[in-house]
Amino acid sequence: MLRISCPWCGTRDEVEFSFGGESHITRPTLDADDDVWSDYLFNTENPKGIHYEQWLHKYGCGRWFNVARNTMTHEIYAVYEMGEPKPELPEQEPG
Amino acid sequence: MKGYSFLSLARQALGAHQGWPPAWRSPEPKKNYDVVIIGAGGHGLATAWYLAKKHAVKNIAVLDKGWLGGGNSGRNTQITRSNYFWPQSAAFFDHSLKLYEGLSQELNFNVMLSQRGLLTLAHSQHEMEGIRRWANAIQINEVDAEVLAPAEIKKLVPMIDLDCRFPVYGGFIQRRGGISRHDAVVWGFARAANALGVDIIQQCEVTGFDIQSSRVKAVNTTHGRIGADKVSFAVAGNTSQLAKMAGFRVPVTSMQLQAMVSEPVKPCLNTVLTSSVIHMYVSQSDRGEMVFGGGADVYNSYAQRGGIPLLQENVAALLELLPAFSRLRLMRQWAGITDITPDTTPLMGRTPVENLYISGGWGTGGYKAIPAGGDTMAYTIANDQPHPLIEDFGLERFRSGELIDEGAASGVAH
Numbered sequence: 001m002l003r004i005s006c007p008w009c010g011t012r013d014e015v016e017f018s019f020g021g022e023s024h025i026t027r028p029t030l031d032a033d034d035d036v037w038s039d040y041l042f043n044t045e046n047p048k049g050i051h052y053e054q055w056l057h058k059y060g061c062g063r064w065f066n067v068a069r070n071t072m073t074h075e076i077y078a079v080y081e082m083g084e085p086k087p088e089l090p091e092q093e094p095g
Numbered sequence: 096m097k098g099y100s101f102l103s104l105a106r107q108a109l110g111a112h113q114g115w116p117p118a119w120r121s122p123e124p125k126k127n128y129d130v131v132i133i134g135a136g137g138h139g140l141a142t143a144w145y146l147a148k149k150h151a152v153k154n155i156a157v158l159d160k161g162w163l164g165g166g167n168s169g170r171n172t173q174i175t176r177s178n179y180f181w182p183q184s185a186a187f188f189d190h191s192l193k194l195y196e197g198l199s200q201e202l203n204f205n206v207m208l209s210q211r212g213l214l215t216l217a218h219s220q221h222e223m224e225g226i227r228r229w230a231n232a233i234q235i236n237e238v239d240a241e242v243l244a245p246a247e248i249k250k251l252v253p254m255i256d257l258d259c260r261f262p263v264y265g266g267f268i269q270r271r272g273g274i275s276r277h278d279a280v281v282w283g284f285a286r287a288a289n290a291l292g293v294d295i296i297q298q299c300e301v302t303g304f305d306i307q308s309s310r311v312k313a314v315n316t317t318h319g320r321i322g323a324d325k326v327s328f329a330v331a332g333n334t335s336q337l338a339k340m341a342g343f344r345v346p347v348t349s350m351q352l353q354a355m356v357s358e359p360v361k362p363c364l365n366t367v368l369t370s371s372v373i374h375m376y377v378s379q380s381d382r383g384e385m386v387f388g389g390g391a392d393v394y395n396s397y398a399q400r401g402g403i404p405l406l407q408e409n410v411a412a413l414l415e416l417l418p419a420f421s422r423l424r425l426m427r428q429w430a431g432i433t434d435i436t437p438d439t440t441p442l443m444g445r446t447p448v449e450n451l452y453i454s455g456g457w458g459t460g461g462y463k464a465i466p467a468g469g470d471t472m473a474y475t476i477a478n479d480q481p482h483p484l485i486e487d488f489g490l491e492r493f494r495s496g497e498l499i500d501e502g503a504a505s506g507v508a509h
Contacts, residue, residue, distance in 0.1 A: 042346035
């Protein structure tokens with residue numbers, strides 16, 4: 001069970017939230033070629049280690065925010081607002 | 096390889112079964128191979144066997160960082176079916192089911208295929224319409240499907256509660272669907288591949304690729320550098336990591352899919368029962384356990400354990416349809432890491448690196464695809480061009496936009 005700290009509502013159980021996938025994906029310019037565009041649309045980082053991801057407090061305040069979470073241990077290192085840059089975190093050993 | 100037969104069984108019985116030879120060798124890796132396959136699960140071993148058997152490739156190694164069959168091959172719910180919606184998927188998965196039907200004879204290893212039928216339920220008038228459309232599509236794909244009324248379902252599964260929270264309106268069955276023994280499939284391919292000279296090297300983790308002018312030359316492993324003319328990887332749950340080592344990105348999200356078993360009881364469920372709305376699937380293993388699962392934990396994870404909320408949901412779903420099972424004790428629960436693609440169709444064929452091939456993105460349904468996956472990947476590796484059945488499953492489809500959206504037509508909606 002994940003316990004996620006919503007920046008506005010505090011720590012709640014995972015069932016109140018819905019997952020929004022990888023964060024910090026930048027939309028390419030409109031003149032991007034097919035390779036750049038398909039990479040943007042479909043390819044993922046999917047790391048073993050720290051994942052910077054979006055969550056929605058669906059059954060709460062209804063707001064989006066970012067989470068830095070370890071995909072092997074599920075430990076949450078940071079919660080930060082949309083639009084903020086990635087926090088500086090120490091490199092994690094892949095398992 | 097000494098064949099398993101009634102005679103060999105009788106002979107070994109005289110010696111109190113002390114004389115059985117090991118089913119496969121555990122060799123040290125050679126310096127070079129014609130083909131190196133990464134991942135000794137069902138897909139990797141099947142690919143090796145078909146390469147040796149149908150394409151007469153002599154010098155093959157299958158590497159695994161753990162033990163063979165220790166990944167998703169040992170974590171799935173061993174369901175086989177080919178009730179797919181789109182023609183490409185149906186052709187591929189029905190080829191797989193047909194290979195399963197002859198696999199015990201082919202491998203001289205009983206994979207305990209039990210074609211007890213796979214029943215999919217509908218819980219509303221609209222879903223029933225969808226099921227009719229789906230069953231029609233399957234029949235047009237020349238695969239068997241039969242629409243059933245609630246009374247017929249009750250006859251097939253007497254324990255079912257048709258008047259559950261979302262009452263059962265009907266369903267359809269693929270009678271050739273069913274289950275088999277997942278370990279036997281892996282062991283059967285391993286033993287047969289070994290007999291044709293394939294080196295299965297366990298506890299040997301790949302740490303990187305040696306790629307020169309975008310062509311793979313070797314793999315670096317915990318047992319040193321192993322040269323290879325061609326390399327293929329089938330590493331469910333680690334597809335993104337291997338692709339990253341080779342320098343390209345794949346459209347994969349890795350998530351935990353849970354499964355669990357109850358204590359064993361006498362035979363009482365004679366079909367594989369699935370429901371999209373209630374989101375669960377269940378079958379009774381030959382040992383008598385109820386093997387069941389449902390939704391995935393929908394966030395990126397490599398933890399292989401599964402969260403409590405989903406576990407509760409899966410159990411509640413099972414009990415909604417089959418209330419009598421509330422008296423059963425849950426014996427084990429686990430999770431496998433499923434590599435989900437955007438269109439829930441696998442990633443198979445060539446990669447941006449020459450002579451490096453991928454078999455991945457199997458999502459929640461790789462087990463049923465093992466024989467066809469092996470057969471078509473062996474062809475693809477031997478000829479350096481995709482087998483006709485998997486032409487549309489390549490990585491290029493995300494660039495061209497020719498996705499095969501199987502999400503809606505899967506056994507349980509994704």
